[in-house]
Amino acid sequence: MGAKAVKPRVYVETTVISYLCARRSRDLVHAAHQEVTWEWWETRRQDFALFVSPVVLREISAGDPIAAARRLEFIEGIDVLNVTDEAIELADALVAEGALPPNAADDAFHIALAAVHGMDYLITWNCKHLANMEIADAVGRVIEDRGFDPPRICVPEELMGD
Numbered sequence: 145m146g147a148k149a150v151k152p153r154v155y156v157e158t159t160v161i162s163y164l165c166a167r168r169s170r171d172l173v174h175a176a177h178q179e180v181t182w183e184w185w186e187t188r189r190q191d192f193a194l195f196v197s198p199v200v201l202r203e204i205s206a207g208d209p210i211a212a213a214r215r216l217e218f219i220e221g222i223d224v225l226n227v228t229d230e231a232i233e234l235a236d237a238l239v240a241e242g243a244l245p246p247n248a249a250d251d252a253f254h255i256a257l258a259a260v261h262g263m264d265y266l267i268t269w270n271c272k273h274l275a276n277m278e279i280a281d282a283v284g285r286v287i288e289d290r291g292f293d294p295p296r297i298c299v300p301e302e303l304m305g306d
Contacts, residue, residue, distance in 0.1 A: 155258040157268035184300035243282040248273040
């Protein structure tokens with residue numbers, strides 16, 4: 145018997161869950177993001193080992209209690225990563241070394257948790273501080289300088305397969 149294939153590990157960031165649970169947008173770009181997110185969730189998520197973090201839990205628990213409960217239902221059964229000292233230090237370094245601005249501390253924590261826990265991908269719709277090629281090199285350098293492999297940060301559309 146051959147070895148069982150290991151599924152790629154994916155950190156599911158808050159915006160993905162938010163797009164799954166939001167009312168259908170009338171804005172064409174947001175509606176397209178919602179549709180792609182639904183398609184990925186329905187057809188591809190089973191091909192990956194999914195993870196969230198306490199930061200995701202905090203963010204999706206905020207706001208309207210009914211909407212928050214719906215968001216929390218979507219992640220039932222998904223493993224929650226532990227916060228470690230290494231992740232805290234890496235998140236602080238991402239901000240301190242200028243890879244991310246101070247107002248993106250939570251985004252730095254998403255990246256740090258994904259890196260420290262060896263995620264292959266961080267999936268997000270946050271293209272300002274996460275899925276942003278203009279900052280990817282700086283983020284990657286900070287992570288690699290601390291001995292970790294940076295996760296590939298992408299939008300759901302990039303994990304649709306063939």
